[in-house]
Amino acid sequence: MAKGKRTYEEQTSDPAAQQMLIRADELGLSTAFRRADEMVPCNIGGAGMCCKICGMGPCRLTKDGQTGVCGATIDTIQARNFIRSIAAGAAAHSDHGRDMAFTLKAVANGETEGYMIRDVAKLRTTAALYGIKIEGRSPSEIANDLADLYISQFGQQRGEVIVTKRAPKKRQELWKEKGVVPRGIDREVVEALHRTHIGDDQDPEHILIHAVRTAMADGWGGSLIATDISDILFGTPAPILGQANLGVLKDDMVNVVVHGHEPTLSQMVVAASQDPEIIEYALKAGAKGVNLSGICCTANEILMRQGIPAAGNFLHQELAILTGSVEAMVVDVQCIMQALVDLASNFHTKIITTSPKVRIKGAVHIEFDEHKALTIAKSILKTAIDNYKNRGATHIPQVREDLIPGFSHEYINYMLGGSYRASFRPLNDAIMTGRVRGVAAIVGCNNPRSRQDYLHTYVTQELLKQDVLIVETGCGAIASAKLGLLLGEAGLEKVGPGLREVCETVGIPPVLHMGSCVDNTRILTVLTQMVDEGGLGDDIDQIPAVGLAPEWMSEKALAIGTYCVASGAYVIFGGPSPISGMPDRVADSDIVLRYISEGWEKLYGGKMEFIPDPDEMIQRTLAHIDKKRAALGLPAYDAAKFGRSGDARMVEMEKLPVMDRRQAVYGVAAD
Ligand code: XCC
Ligand code: SF4
16 A cells, blocks of 8 residues: 555445455556545645636635735635535536426426326425415326426526425524525526626625525525425335445346436436336346446435435445446436546446536437437446446445335324324424434535545434434435444444334334435425424424534535525534635634624524534534523433333343333332
């Protein structure tokens, strides 16, 4: 190992990934893990101190009091860099939402091939939220109106993005008062770019108000639209058994990995892979069939709906190719490394781009079009099958874990009360009594600058011991899945006593997989419903809950974090802050850093912080949860109070002689 390079164990905590990194070195091939070691991050850009938005720069502000050529201060530059990231993140999520809305429109009008409205109930409930008439109308008619309404939100110029009406009443009032309700989804993104052109908005706090408005257009706009329509077209997720990690790849089958974000393509590939014609074609090619798996959020989309296995999270994309067993990696949008093409050229793997928005030099392009979706999906699979004969030696790590994903907000509602009494009451009650101390959403990416999966799973496991119920999405959820944390029975002995009782009673894992990254909006819906249920205050900021993105890397993560703050959440990012500024700067003068924490907390009750140390993340999470419990007048969390019932207690009891059991249960001596 070259000097200064991390060991495999330091690069990833996943044993399957370690095996593949060894293989990469044996073959002399590079991966993001190695490139991260070699590419020292720019400490000026990394701290948000570089501006390159005009041709008089780039200006690097490294001395106190220094300004750019135009006179821009460090705070203005940091705020501008920050909002530009948020705008890009919001654009990515929302453009995904827009494509979903157009697909819904096309499905409603019978113009597509292979799609249908799978969840009529969700279509009707969603349409009814906006006053779209549902009685006596066909699903297609309702879907057409809902699609039109959703499509109009992107280009809307004035008024309010209608999706924001789904937040708690008090929150909506607050947004109005602060003037951050988005007018139209695209409008806010465009204005973010306009404001940060040279010579526009140069008041950092004013820029950051618009950052909130832009992020809101994502969370209470484009992303929520994407989630709604995915459920309507492909089904609202419910628990299903799945598997995760590279061990899901098969030696005797044609391995097709779908990677990216939009379920429109991946769902059709799933359908095509079960088509008799395709199975026959694969058998003829000498394979036992087509084995589909996913990477990144596409993995989550098909995992939680069809139980299609996840080959891994963000940092597994190159590792899957290194197994030598992948005939085709089919990608659409977002989080696709350009390095895939070069790496794949050392194997037989074909990288197939499919989005009209995304091309990578050297990749095969088979453009996706929902009007001919099934035909295209089949032709993609045939390309993969034709490639099976070119496969060389394979090295598939035999590492995989079972998991149960699919905890949509609708399902959580149902599971807590059944069909007739669906409600969030039991969850609210569990928090109010202190059986569940609070809730943490642990979400977001992998980042090769930290040890893969380690921060996610360490923070998750430690919070579970503290009776914190965890919900997860995105690559973070896959990290937990790979470690077996998304299974009901597994590891409950490592979970706090109160939480354990709740999990045993309801029959849920202590970590709930809620979907992809656009599905962070499911968490907003859950929080809103917890508010509506009563007992935990009248707005989201009063709920004992925290959001964490320990290994984030994407601009989308910053947009998500910001809309969560605007919704009232305390959001903790891992890794170094992209707006940390000069290391010797006194915190007091750090306007932007202070504004997004203390400033936002005053305005929205939520705040954003960057905390590299996992133990500090955990400590601040618990402190925040306890503070919110106290503010609600709830009993202080006491680990010793619960855990006297449930399976653990049963095991304990069974060890006792019969007479003593009675004593233990009823507190009376045997007669
Ligand atoms: Fe991408 Fe969504 Fe991040 Fe994973 S978690 S690396 S954004 S795939 Ni969204
Ligand atoms: Fe430099 Fe100002 Fe141009 Fe930025 S906008 S590059 S600070 S001159």
